[in-house]
Amino acid sequence: MEQAAPLQVTFENLSYSVKVRATDKAGSDAVGGGGLGRVRAAFTKTxxxxxxxxxxLTGTFRPGRLTAILGPSGSGKTTLLNLLAGHETAGTTSGDMWVNGRSATGASLRLLAxxxxxxxxxxxxxxVREAIEMSVILRPPPLSSESQTADDSNDHLASADTANGPGGGLRAAGEEGLPLPAAMAGPMSTEADPKQRPAAPPRGKVTHVEQKSAHAISLLGLERCQDTRVGDSSDKGISGGERKRTAIxxxxxxxxxxxxxxxxTSGLDAHSALMVTKQLKAIANRGRTVVAVLHQPSSEMFELIDDLLVLLEGRVVxxxxxAGLVDYVAALGFPCGMYTNPADHVFNAVLFAHGGGSSTPGSRTTAAERAEQLLEAxxxxxxxxxxxxxxxxxxxxxxxxSQFRRISPPLTQLQYLTRRAALNAKRNPLVINLRLGQAVFFGLLIGFIFLNTENRPAxxxxxxxxxxxxxxATSNFLLAVLSVVNAFSQERLVFMRESQGGYYGLPAYFLSKNIIEVPIQIIMPIIYASISYWLLGLRHDGVKFLLFTATTIALNLCGFSFGLFLASTFRDVSAVLAALPVMFLPFFLFGGLLVNTGNSTVWLRWLQWISPxxxxxxxxxxxxxTGYVVDxxxxxxxxxxAIDLGPFSIGVNIVxxxxxxxxxxxxxxxxxxxxxxEKSGKQSKRNTRKLRQALEGPLDARFTQTEKEKAAEEA
Ligand SMILES: Nc1ncnc2c1ncn2[C@@H]1O[C@H](COP(=O)(O)OP(=O)(O)OP(=O)(O)O)[C@@H](O)[C@H]1O
Known part of the structure; x- marks a missing residue:
């Protein structure tokens, strides 16, 4: 079986810019120039x-090494990471990226990273366990079973090493796992965390998914919270550190x-941050390329890092x-004290240059000059x-x-997401109980308000x-809209993260949502109709009752679709709530009761035809x-x-x-x-095939020259 090579990510002259609102001097002057200026500014085109x-930026991230990106706030760390990971698509990118000398883009890196x-x-x-299992089920490991087993056994070895306690040490990159070029195998200088013990080997019949997730739980130290719900701000679950480790x-x-x-490691206590860094180091040691933005690592964390990228104002310094960074900074005139955390020291040196240090008006060099000196150096x-x-x-x-990320078949996605949505509904019964409560409450309310209407005068x-x-009609439609807007607005971020992360495709998600929601939108109106119809004293006829129920079901389904549309179009609930009255009040006005639609303003009459x-x-x-007789x-x-509701029959109106x-x-x-x-760029199969072909194909011309030179040298 052919071994997959470790992957090196390289970039050269990488620039990234975004469009921002111009700080228009003339405009601001106009604003400051009195009422007329303000009015003019308001109409000025942005x-x-x-x-x-x-x-x-030029640089490289090597396999088998943990690379940390450091730099002051706003120096571009997240932007660089997002750009490389294919999660930054809004701006304009220039420069080159390669994976093992093959031309790459953020989108193609997303297939690997x-x-x-x-x-x-x-x-x-x-x-926690379910979240990890979901990842195994929906994003099966990219390696073939043979090499995967090898990787697993290496993980066990590494875990075992980790469990050896202080002095045991983690296994160095290249010792086990994917073979690394000697130059890439960095020195290991870490002590293992004694708390990191591997899980006991699973007994009995354990599925691959369970095995894999148990292994991850053990590696990331999540045993204690594996059966705890993740939770959120309103329903507290696992801690911030545990959530981070679950995501890893x-x-x-x-x-x-x-x-x-x-x-x-942000937001974690010192011990958790160190543990996470050790785990990242262990992952890198298996030949993977690990790049992390770290904020102010402790000296112990600093020792675990193999390579460092320090950014200042979007430039590499x-x-x-x-190991070479402290000497490098010392040579620039910033010697590190014996008891100073080297990470803090480097940070202070760069911060000083950035203008946040102790540069005083009287000092001989300004912060900007220092920054330029650092870049020049x-x-x-x-x-x-x-x-x-x-x-x-x-x-x-x-x-x-075999190194490309795989995605499970659509049917597996659909089955998993449907099961998850059902479980989610069961575990979060408030949403369904509220819907049930609404159906019963409004059924009873309307029934009792209009009780025995059939015995009153004509x-x-x-x-x-x-x-x-x-x-x-209005309550069934509107309650369905609001229930979906509420539920989906909360789930939208989860959907975005998971679909961007390659867990599933839109068709499977959309279908699963419908499989769970549609029955609810059918059952609730049946409950409403069963209560209200008989209390109201509507016509005592089985067929008419069924037609009334069918109409309420159709209105609920329509409300469900409108809610889904609004929640997927607007970014947050407040925007949806602002759009809701603008969209729906005309529907209500032209609903047939408030205005005699046949005699309303001619050029607005069309609104009735789009009003459910x-x-x-x-x-x-x-x-x-129809045919109703009183006394x-x-x-x-x-x-x-007289009320002119249009020519269509009951059936046609429901249709x-x-x-x-x-x-x-x-x-x-x-x-x-x-x-x-918008978030992930075009993800068509054709696009993906092209991106893969480029990565699997011949070397980029940028490197063929080097190959020829090497061959000539060897000759
Ligand atoms: N879409 C955008 N529009 C305008 N400015 C942006 C955009 N994205 C990033 N920036 C700016 O680019 C700079 C770098 O941002 P980035 O988030 O990469 O910094 P960072 O080094 O990760 O900062 P921090 O450590 O505070 O997270 C910041 O000044 C930020 O305001």
Whole structure:
């Protein structure tokens, strides 16, 4: 079996800029220039200008090594990580990226890399173990079973080493696992954490998924909380550190050969931060390329880092071995004291240059000059020359097909997501109980308000039934909208993170959501109709009851689709709530009760044709009043003629509600599709195939020259 090569990520002259609102001097002057100026400014077209965040970065991240990105706040650490991981797509990128000398982009790196973001949004009702198992099921490890087993056994070895306690030491990269070039195997200088004991070997029949997640739980020290729900701000679950480690475990199990992590230790106590760093080191030791943004690492954490990239104002001021950094900074005039944390020292040196240090107005060099000196010193340094050599001569083995991240078949995704959604609903019964409560409450309320209407005088019946049926149509529609908006707005972030992380595709997610939600949108109106219909005293006829129920079901389904559309189109609930009245009040106005739609303003009359309330209300009214007789006097048909609800029959009106439901349902799907492609770029199969071909294909011309030179030298 052909061994997959370790992967080296290289970039050269990488720049990134975004469009920002121009700080328009003329405009601001106008604003300051009195009322007229303010009015003029309000109508002035917004101008945008480019803001460059990363300025021509050159560097490389080597396999089998833990690389940390350090730098002051705002120096571009997250932007660089996101750009490489393919999660930063809004701005303009220039420069080159390669994986093992093959031309790459952020999108192609996403096919190879795991990514842990700063905000790990995990479904709050899942337990830690379930969240990790989900990752194993939906994102099966990319390596073939043979090499995967080898990797697993290496993990066990490493865990065993870890368990040896102080002095046992973790296994150095290249000793076990994927073979590494000698130059890449960095020295290991870590002590193992005695708390990190491997889980007892599973007994009995254990599935691959259970085994893999048990292993990750053990490696990340999550045994104690493995059956605790993740929780959220309103329903406390695991701690912040445990959540971070769960997110890392979710990426670890995919065995992606590259891992990018944005501040995996922020918000953790010193011990947890050290533990996480040790675990990252252990992962890197298995030949993976691990790159993490770290904030102020302790000296123990600092010792675990192999390579460091220090950024200042979007520029590289150091990229190379951690061991050489302190001397490098000392040579620049910042000697590190014996008892000073080297990470703090480096940080202070850079911060000083950045303008946050003790630079006083009287000091001979200004902060800007110091920053320029640091950048200039880096350009002329030996470390930069060494880095350039690594950039010029990267790992050259092609990316192996088995190294690409895999995604489970759509049917597996659908089955898993449906089961998860059902479990989520069961564990979060408040949502369903509220819906049930609403159906019962409104059924009883309307029933008792209009109790025994059928025994009242004809004119009272006309008024009461009209009001009750209009209320039934609007409440069924609106409650469905609100329930979906509420549920989906909360889930939206989880969906974005998981779909970007390659857990599943949109079709499986969308379908699973419908499989769980649609039955609820059918059962609730049945409950509402069963209570209200008989209390109201609507016509005692089984078929008419069924038609009334069918109308309420159609309105609920339509409300569900509208809610889904709104929640997927607007970014937060407050925007949805602002849009809701603007969209729906015209629907209510043209619902058939408030305005005689046949005689309303001509150029606004079309609104009735897109109002689901109008169709639903008309179906209910015709169901009640067609051929309706009170005390031997037929009153129904004349009344229907007077209020002019249109020519369509009951069945056709119900069908129109369903057509509107279907159209909005499709719009909701398209809106989600737009959301996904906005964040992750186009993910078509053809695109993916092209990106893979580039990574598996021949070397980029940038490196072929080097190959020829090498061959000539050898000759
Ligand atoms: N989309 C954007 N629009 C405008 N400015 C942006 C955008 N993205 C990033 N920036 C700016 O680019 C700079 C770098 O941001 P980035 O988040 O990469 O910094 P960072 O080094 O990770 O900071 P921190 O350590 O505080 O997280 C910041 O000044 C930020 O305001």
């Amino acid at each position: 101008r945008y200008e480019d803001k460059t965040i990363l300025h021509g 795991g990514y842990v973001s700063q905000d790990d949004v995990i479904l709050s009702t899942q337990t 475990a979710q990426e670890w199990v995919t065995q992606a050969p590259i891992m990018f992590l944005d501040e995996p 150091y990229l190379g071995e951690r 880096w350009r002329r340094s030996e470390s930069a020359a060494r880095l350039q050599a690594l950039v010029d001569g990267p790992e050259l083995a092609p990316v192996h097909a 004119n009272v019946q006309q008024q009461n039934f009209s009001g009750a049926l209009f209320f039934s 309330i109008k169709y639903g209300y008309t179906a209910m009214m015709k169901n009640q009043f 031997g006097t037929p009153i129904g048909d004349a009344y229907l003629d 129109f509600v369903l057509v509107l439901a279907l159209a909005t349902w499709v719009a909701a799907y398209l809106s989600l599709m737009r959301l996904v492609s």
